[in-house]
Amino acid sequence: MAQQCMTMAISDLNASPSHINHPLKLILHPRNSMGQPLKALSSAVELLENERVDALIGPQTSEEAELLGELGDRVPIISFSASSPLLSREKNPNFIRMTTNDNSQVGAIAALVQKFGWRELVIIHEDSSYGNGIIPDLLLTLHEGNARVAHRTVLPPQARDIYVEAQLYKLMALSANIFIVHMSASLASRFFIKVNELGLMSTGYGWIVTDGIVNELPVMDQSVLDSMQGVIGIRPSIPPSERLHNFSTKWRNNFTNQHHQIPEVNVYCLWAYDSVWALAKAVYHLGPTTSMQKNDSANELAHLAAIHSRRTGSDLVHTILRGKFTGLSGEIQLKNGQLQQPLAFGIVNVIGRVKRIGFWTQWNGMTQGLNRSNVATQSPSLRKMGSIGWPGSSSAIPKGQRVMPKTGKRMRIGVPIKKGYKELVGVELDPETNATIVTGLCIDVFKAATDLLPYEVKFDFIPFPNSTTGSYYEDLIYHVYLQQYDVAVGDITITGNRSSYVDFTMPFTETGVVMIVPIETSRSTNTWTFLQPLTVDLWLVIGAFFVFTGCVVWTIEHGDNNEFKGPLAQQIGMVMWYSFSTLFFAQREKLISNSSKVVVIVWLFVVLILTSSYTANLSSMLTVHQLQSSPKVESIGFTVDSKLIQTDLINLPFKNPYFPTLDTVEDCANALRDGSRNGGVSAIIDEIPYVKVFLSKYSAQYTMVEPSYNSTNGFGFVFPKGSPLVPDISASIAKLREDGKLHLISQNWFQNRSLFTNQDSATKVARLDFYSFRGLFLITGITSTVAVIASYKFRKKQSTTAQHEVADQPVEETFPPVGDIPSRRTSFKHIRRYSY
Incomplete structure (x- = not known):
């Protein structure tokens, strides 16, 4: 369209009475930059070198203009x-x-926001020189109008649709529902289609777009216009004139024979037309000039350094800048190298078609109409503007409050269909409603994760049909890669190969693999098994305390208790007998002293604890379950998706390894029951979630051990490469794990969890050592020591008291009868007896 307008401008110039006999003529050399700055630069260099052009009209994008600006010192x-x-x-x-300049429209945008009473809004702009340039002035002007920008969303010019969707999901979580959009028309056409699909173009939302989008609305596809119903836009107001009317008629006539649908001429075409006239008027004003001779060197490179400055370049620029005339777009007068701000901006509303509802001028603000000189004809009143159709076919002004979309695009979630392991993923068909019912651990975790997102995500579970290639899970992931599914949810293992073409969330299950083996009960045949429950040091300490306690009791009792008296050998035997008889509570000797009774009571308590612990530990050792050893393993079973770890096990030291695939829990149990010799398997190596499902039903016959030769990364949800939803879902999974909700979901599906053991806990029972009973020995040792000291002091006190009583009594001498006087042969013992 721009090229057509420039061609018409040259045609009109050549036909103009004032220029018919002019010696200079303008010749147009069009080149297509394809919207690429480097292509534009290459075309400009080629035009300067080969065509020897005196000026460049273009480029069309700000990025191209910034790159080609380096040529501005050579030609305008x-x-x-x-x-x-x-x-x-x-x-x-x-x-x-x-x-x-884009900044010229920020006043009109701020006026719209202020008139509608919006106080909180969101800015969405393109991440480019064009998209970023307006932002500083727009933020400042909105702030001066007491409007707060709650959020800014930046989209790359070539953003993929899935990236746009993810950003829109985040916007749905915000409290603001008024959006200002500033981006190129090419990006906006894709952007608003996604906005409409997600339900953000519904009642309660408000959208304002800048002139870069509005100016190209007439040439956009109808599907884009249908997605933008209710949008308000701003565009420069072009004053009507007879010349503009004649040009529009000629425009339609030129396109009659070329296109079935005649595009409406937009403001860019008018500015392109006026650019040719401004250049022509400057050239005609300067008159003929001598251009530089063309360089005929065939080997000279066409780069910037080879382009020589032209004498007329700066003269043309100065003449153009000083020029002033009336063009198709109005009065043309340049200041600071750019077109002056329009006298008025038109306010348009996309409602069925692009409809003008009012104007904005810098002096009068909002107004309903303008005269032919773009001067407001009515007082600025929003109420007198044309009727506005808001999103959702509503006539009510959006209040700027949070509104959840009633309709919107639903995510397509692929779910694997499994024969077994319904606890992980189960797909069934409701016979009454014919609806698909999807259940399982993976489904519950995904629903819980999406519930934690700060925005609403709607989705439908779609069962993935059986694969014809034999790689079921690989085919499912490949469909996500092709974006035929938005997500894949199920028992899908995270691997490095798969991560090269899709993105996984963080794992929501335990990582690693374990081995399932049968449980066999065996008893020890060791002759000295009865000594194993206690360590050697504990046996020695127990024996020492038996002797120590017997000695303590003898020390306290032998002075007054006749049962602890007698020959030395008899007393030693009594000590050993009494102390060790407490082991069976068989002591019959009567104790007299209270101190010895306390010692024996405490010691009997210690003996009771020791015998009970010994009995329990010995029973465990004699009846412990032993696991089937793995060196004789000849076949290893796997589930469907876990076959991916087979390659890591082929080099293991198994004799004639065989790796059958087992689809259900019952298949695994039957294969283990048959054993490798009868066509079954000796063990099953699988990921932890599969093993938990198996052991929840067969924990009495089988257990799991942890092999050290393989590990996996757990289950994760699958998204297309680069999806921004991945970090949000991963953050939700982390939150579920921190709050313990992930564990509760797992408990709900794995009822039997007490028998999830490892090999060490199943085959070994820890021996009891002195460290475990040091408190008991300390108590009985202190008690015995205190009792001996107390008994000694008590005896000493009794002896002292008795001596004092004898000393205080008068001594009476008595003599035996004469006949009873003993002879010299009478023993000393008899003499002592008589002396008493």
Whole structure:
């Protein structure tokens, strides 16, 4: 369209009475930059080198203009569509902008926001020189109008649809529902289709778009316009004129024979037309000039350094900047190298078609109409503007409050169909409603994770049909890679190969693999098994305390208790007998002293604890379950998806390894029951979730051990490569794990969890050592020591008291009868007896 307008401009110039006899004629050399800045630069260099052009009209995008600005010191560069405020004559003195600066429309945007009473809004803009240039002035102007920007979303110019969807999901979680969109028309056409699909173009939402989108609405596809119903936009107001009317008629006539649908001429075409006239008027004003001779060197490279400056370049620029005339777009007068701000901006509403509902001027604000000179004809009143159709076919002004979409695009989630392991993923068909019912651990975790997202995500579970290639899970993941599914949810293992073409969330199950083996009960045949429950040091300490306690009791009792008296050998035997008889509570000797009774009571308590612990530990050792040894393993079973770990096990030291695939829990149990000699398997190596499902039903006959030769990364949800939903879902999974909800979900599906053991706990029972009973020995030792000391002091006190009583009594001498006087042969013992 721009090329057609420039061609018509040259045609009109050549036919103009004032230029018919002019010696200079304008010749157009069009090149297509394909929207690529480097292509535009290459085309410009080629035009300067080969065509020897005196000026460049273009480029169309701000990025192209910024790159081609380096050529501005050689020839004038005139752009009719590069509107970014980041472009300035300070950097490129010979750059001329025959279009308005984007900052000129921020006043109209702020006026709309203020008039509708919106206080919180969101800015969505393109991440480019064009998209970023307007943001500083827009933020400042909105702030001055007491409007707060709650969020900014930046989209790359070539953003994929899935990235746009993810950003829109995040916007749905915000409290603000008024959006200002500033981006190129090509990106906006894809963006608003996704907005409509997700339900953000419904009642309660408000959308404002800048002139870069509005100016190209007439040439957009009908599907885009249908997705933008209710959008309000701003565009420069072009005053009507007879010349503009004649041009529009000629425009329609030129396209009659070329297109079935005649595109409406937009403001960019008018600025392109006026750019040619501005250049022609400057050239005609300067008159004929002598151009530089063409360099005929065939080997000279066409790069920037080879382009020689032209004498007329700066003269053309100065003449263009000083020019003033009336063009199709209105009064053309340049200031600071760019077109002056329009006198008015038109306010349009997309409602069925693009409809103008009012104007905005810098002096009068919002108004309903303008005269032919773009001067407001009525007082600024929003109520007098044309009727506005808001999103959702509503006539009520959005209040800026959070509104959840009633309709929107639903995510397609692929779910694997499994024969067994329904606890992980189960797909059934409701016979009454014919609806698909999806259950299982993976499904519950995904639902819980999406519930934690700060935005609503709607989805449908779609069972994935059986694969014809034999690689069922690989086919499912490949469909996600092709974006035929938005997500894949199920018992899908995270692997490095799969991660190269899809993205996984963080795992929501335990990582690693374990081995399931049968349980066999065996008893020890060791002759000295009865000594194993206690360690050697504990046996020695127990024996020492038996002797120590017997000695303590003898020390306390032998002075007064006749049962602890007698020959030395008899007393030693009594000590040993009494102390060891407490082991069976068979002591019959009567104790007299209270101290010895306390010692024996404490010791009997210690003996009771020791015998009970010994009995329990010995019973465990004699009846412990032993696991079937793995060196004789000849076949290993796997589930369907876990076959991916077979390659890691082929080199293991198994004799004639065989790796059958087992589809259900019952298949695993039957294979283990048959054994490798009868066509079954000796063990099953599988990922922990599969093993938990198996042991929840067969924990009495089988157990799991942890092999050290393999590990996996657990289950994860599958998304297309680069999906921004991956970090959000991963954060939700981490939150579920921290709050313990992930464990509760697992408990709900794995009822029997007490028998999930490892090999060490199943085959070994820890021996009891002195460290475990040091407190008991300390108590009985202190008690015995205190009792001996107390008994000694008590005896000493009794002896002292008795001596004092004898000393205080009078001594009476008595003599035996004469006949009873013993002879010299009478023993000393008799003499002592008589002396008493």
